[in-house]
Amino acid sequence: MSSSVKDSKAAKLSTSQQLKGWxxxxxGLYVGIGSSLFGAFGIVRDVKRARGEHDTLKLVNATVAALALVTSTALLIRELRQLGDDDVLLG
Incomplete structure (x- = not known):
């Protein structure tokens, strides 16, 4: 294996490690919260469509998706608060 291939694999590894840290x-947490809130628009659309079609199964599906969205957003907010508690500069 040539040294340039090894170097590129090492660069990819460090990039993936950097992304995991980000x-x-x-x-990263703010982006996650923002994307969760953006996903709420799709859920609202699905709920309106399910109500318009009087489709109970689609309505249940949209409700479960909304609960998952709320849970994931709450987890991100909790992690953001814990990150703030660990920061000595924030007090």
Missing amino acids: KHSKP
Whole structure:
């Protein structure tokens, strides 16, 4: 294996490690919360469509999706608060 291939694999590994670390940083958590809130628009659309069609199964599906969205957002907010508690500069 040539040294350039080894170097590129090492660079990819460090990039993936950096992305995993970014996911648990403040900007990463804010992006996660924002994308969750953006997903709420699709759920609202699905609920309206299910009600319009009088389709109970689709309404249940949209409700379960909404509960999952609320839970994931709550988890992200909790992680953001814990991250803030660990920060000595925030007090």
